[in-house]
Amino acid sequence: MDFLPARVGRHYGKLEQWIFExxxxxxxxxxxxxxxxxxxxxxxxxxxxxxxxGAISSCSAFAVDGSSGFDIYRL
Structure with missing residues (x-):
């Protein structure tokens, strides 16, 4: 993975860009x-x-709008 300013810079045709949309x-x-x-x-x-x-194998989450209750995601 490359450094964020370098990847953003490619969007603007530059080596690095620290100010971006x-x-x-x-x-x-x-x-x-x-x-x-x-x-x-x-x-x-x-x-x-x-x-x-040391790796995440699953996580439990709930919908923030309260619509779907509680879900378990297996990775």
Missing amino acids: PGVAEGVFKQYIQEGKVKVVYGHAVVGVTKTG
């Missing part, structure tokens, strides 16, 4: 998530985590 930062963040194959669950708050060996 929020949408550009969001796009870079989404690229990092996609490259890392991270599952993102929006609209939920984590209330518990189970670890196996």
